[in-house]
């Protein structure tokens with residue numbers, strides 16, 4: 492029996508038969524993987540804690556025909572405060588649904604796991620990071636799709652190739668159909684619904700998040716958050732429809 496050691500966080504749990512659960516783990520080495528946690532609903536089960544939503548653990552797994560099974564496991568972080576806060580738990584549900592939708596088994600999800608763990612940590616310590624939930628969610632979404640390979644160029648207009656940063660007083664436009672940024676001269680005036688208009692300051696923040704190291708992705712200040720939050724939502728929604 493070949494054993495595989497992974498670290499991962501439970502992003503979905505489904506009841507299975509009387510005492511078992513099927514859990515989906517966002518892992519460091521196996522992608523997003525389904526595990527049949529036998530007996531996990533029993534109160535004396537060694538996998539009781541590790542098989543719960545949002546618990547981060549180390550697992551030793553073995554592979555069956557359809558699922559992986561747990562040989563042993565140990566909890567690394569329960570994110571307890573977050574799991575008992577209803578509003579933050581709803582946010583975690585939203586993010587895990589998105590992760591579940593855009594990742595797969597055997598994909599390299601190690602960076603996405605790090606990003607998600609960092610995001611949960613920041614959600615748990617909002618005051619320390621001087622961030623609110625909406626901004627944290629937007630940063631997560633932008634970085635997630637950058638990691639998945641969908642970063643548009645943010646330095647120049649995709650059409651005329653003029654720099655977008657230099658005209659600080661002007662607005663720039665994100666075309667979510669094509670996933671590109673355009674200057675004001677290059678948007679089609681008869682098709683305005685496909686663009687969102689953002690400030691150059693917001694563009695800087697987007698550029699920062701797309702290029703920053705995962706550890707530093709939450710460390711920036713932004714005065715006007717609305718454009719940034721709208722961009723994060725539109726960027727993630729339009730791309731996740733295409734995956």
Ligand SMILES: [Zn+2]
Nearest residue numbers: 648651674677
């Ligand atoms: Zn242009």
